[in-house]
Amino acid sequence: MASRKKSYDPDKTEGAKIAKENRREMNDFSDEKLDELNRAAMARIYGNGSVKVRPRH
């Protein structure tokens, strides 16, 4: 019997699954908690001095 190869869907990935579960888990986080996480993320990316995207004109 011929086996049917599962086709690749670029929108059904490990990233989609992990991110969705994580987003739902964070549903009840307060604004303060989200800000705290964002600041920690910025520190991981840029260290203490943050670099922002310039405004678009």
Add this chain to the structure above:
Amino acid sequence: MAALRCALDTNFLIDLASNDASAVTIHKLLLDHRAELIVTNMARSELENLALKKRTRREKLALTVFDKIQDWQIGAAEISPLHKGYIEAFRDCLIRDKVIDEREKHDGEIIGEASFARADFLLTSDEEMINADQSVLVYHLKNQHMWPVNVVSKKVFIRLLKSGPKSPSRATNGLRARAPTC
């Protein structure tokens, strides 16, 4: 002409960290198009939350994103506290009009953030966002004088980027007419 600005959802960044073929292809095509790639507050908060899951694959992928994000030429769009109120109002309208479910409220916020960051596209694999009623979404963005960001899936985006030398324009296929309530 202003460069194409593209906001990347958390799922895309995780896919990039795990070397997902479509994410790698899109990233290369975007850089070839000299697109400006950004990540907004909510996506950064979500990545940090994943990075706190010690000794898991989630932690590993999130740390890979943080480690490589500058090499990937992805910048941080900072949403001001002033705009957060507008974004929450926008999100509430989407929930009221059933464009998104209340349990998916952060979907609405990330769309709002991408709009305030003036992104032309929000690239996501989030099923609820992809399947949201785009006509009502566009209505609310216009109604609240917000930047008309397009929410697109990787599948659609690859097609748009490969379709020609011109920058992708609004992906309005499959829009359904429906009168919003707020």
